Amino acid sequence: MTQPPRPHQPTPAGEPTHRLVDVPGGRVHLVEQGTGPLVLLVHGFPESWRSWRHLLPVLAAAGHRAVAIDVRGYGRSSKPGAVAEYRMLAHIADNVAVVRALGEETATVIGHDWGATIAANSALVRPDVFTAVGLLGVPYQPRGGPRPTDIFSMIGGPEEFYVSYFQQPGRAEAEIEPDIRGWLAGFYASLDGGTGVPEGGDSPFFVPAGAKMSDRFVRGTLPDWLTEEELDILAEEFERTGFTGALNRYRNADRDWEDLAAWDGAPIRQPSLFIGGQRDASTTWLADAIAAFPVTLPGLTASHLLEGCGHWLQEERPDEVARILTDWLSSVRT
Numbered sequence: 001m002t003q004p005p006r007p008h009q010p011t012p013a014g015e016p017t018h019r020l021v022d023v024p025g026g027r028v029h030l031v032e033q034g035t036g037p038l039v040l041l042v043h044g045f046p047e048s049w050r051s052w053r054h055l056l057p058v059l060a061a062a063g064h065r066a067v068a069i070d071v072r073g074y075g076r077s078s079k080p081g082a083v084a085e086y087r088m089l090a091h092i093a094d095n096v097a098v099v100r101a102l103g104e105e106t107a108t109v110i111g112h113d114w115g116a117t118i119a120a121n122s123a124l125v126r127p128d129v130f131t132a133v134g135l136l137g138v139p140y141q142p143r144g145g146p147r148p149t150d151i152f153s154m155i156g157g158p159e160e161f162y163v164s165y166f167q168q169p170g171r172a173e174a175e176i177e178p179d180i181r182g183w184l185a186g187f188y189a190s191l192d193g194g195t196g197v198p199e200g201g202d203s204p205f206f207v208p209a210g211a212k213m214s215d216r217f218v219r220g221t222l223p224d225w226l227t228e229e230e231l232d233i234l235a236e237e238f239e240r241t242g243f244t245g246a247l248n249r250y251r252n253a254d255r256d257w258e259d260l261a262a263w264d265g266a267p268i269r270q271p272s273l274f275i276g277g278q279r280d281a282s283t284t285w286l287a288d289a290i291a292a293f294p295v296t297l298p299g300l301t302a303s304h305l306l307e308g309c310g311h312w313l314q315e316e317r318p319d320e321v322a323r324i325l326t327d328w329l330s331s332v333r334t
Contacts (some may be wrong), residue, residue: 008296016056023094025085026078028069030098034060037333038104040095040130044113044137046184048075048237048247050230051112054318055325063328069098071115073245075237083169086248091118092125097189108332109271110134110325112314114249121260123268132332134273134325136313138282139289140296142267143260148253159206162213166250175212176243181235186217188226193279193310195223199311205281227313228261272297273328275321277309302328 016033031049033056041052044248052068059066070077072094073086080086095118099107109130111119123133124308155161166172176183189195190204195218197203204216222231222250238246274293276283283290283305298325304324314321 001123009015015081021098022077023072023078023097023101023140024090026072026080028072028078028098028282029076030067031056032065032067032102033057034064034066036063036065036105037329038099039064039329040067040098040107040109040119041080042095042109042111042115043068043071043074044111044115044119045249046187046238046243047113047238047240048234050233051312051315055314055322057323058326060108061330064329065102065104067102070096071118071249073248074241079241079245083248083251084255085189087243087252088118088121088137089125089259091249095122096121096126101305103247105129106131108132109327110135110136112136113138113311119270123270123272124266125225125260127268127270129272132271132273132329133268134275134276134328136321137277137280137311139274139276139286139293140268140272141289142265142296143257148257152253156206158206163215163250163253164206165207166247167246169244169251172213172247173243175214180238180243181212181231181256183217183224184235184238185222186214186219187224188231189218189221189314190216191261191280192223192225193277193308193316195221196279196310203281212272221311223312223316225312225318267296267298269299271299271301271332273324274303275313275324276303276305277311277313277316278305278307279309280311282311286329301331 017033018031020027039059043051049068049070056066073079109119109122116135117132120140123130152161152164190197202216207213254329309316
């Protein structure tokens with residue numbers, strides 16, 4: 001049963017609260033902590049609201065109403081059956097509905113990985129609701145160019161780019177779901193700044209013919225931030241939900257390209273922030289997108305590249321990321 005919103009009674013800083021709120025066609029599970037201006041936190045693949053567990057109390061203590069969601073397809077949020085239900089416009093609608101269900105008119109939206117792309121497009125399409133945007137790991141790239149799947153098919157030469165590998169429903173699931181815990185451990189380790197694939201090593205983002213993505217994962221060690229207990233919690237969630245909802249986000253690349261045609265090349269003008277990891281492949285592959293920030297993010301107020309950090313920014317460097325975010329949020333509010 002959906003819990004009614006309590007817009008005038010947000011939780012004190014010391015008491016994180018779970019709830020379900022209605023969104024078009026389903027529900028979103030969220031964790032809320034603190035009072036003050038609303039900050040909506042959107043996770044990436046393959047994580048959950050828990051990727052923000054270190055940030056929630058810090059943002060709350062700094063005077064914000066911090067809310068971390070399970071993106072549709074994850075955790076206790078709804079998991080529609082149709083691939084098209086995971087299009088970007090659906091995620092934007094979810095974010096707007098969460099803000100409204102919490103009794104708020106506006107929010108700052110901050111995302112990591114796919115969550116960064118969802119956050120960016122939420123700010124692009126609904127600037128009336130999302131008045132500032134923070135991007136972790138993945139820079140903003142305006143819609144444009146050829147059809148995305150055509151671009152993916154040209155990346156990697158004789159090997160298959162991982163986003164192409166994810167396109168066919170059931171294919172990646174057949175690799176992941178027989179050993180979800182092991183797959184997650186390898187994926188997290190391979191993208192971490194400390195345990196990741198050495199420079200010049202075979203990238204897990206490219207799959208040789210007849211192989212699996214996980215064949216190139218780092219094995220036998222966990223990142224410092226990932227305890228066995230935390231891995232158990234994450235694995236149990238995906239054992240319950242499966243991976244199809246999470247993977248369906250990748251399967252909407254062409255649909256998003258079509259849906260967002262009216263915003264082709266459009267900049268995001270609200271105050272914005274970018275944090276990247278120096279050892280994150282995204283900062284290398286998308287270096288041109290970062291260089292284009294003066295045009296694509298004219299409201300950018302700060303950009304940070306964390307030395308030696310990999311993809312999991314807010315978990316690898318929670319204190320540093322928290323400091324950057326609280327400083328930036330303070331500047332946005334003034």
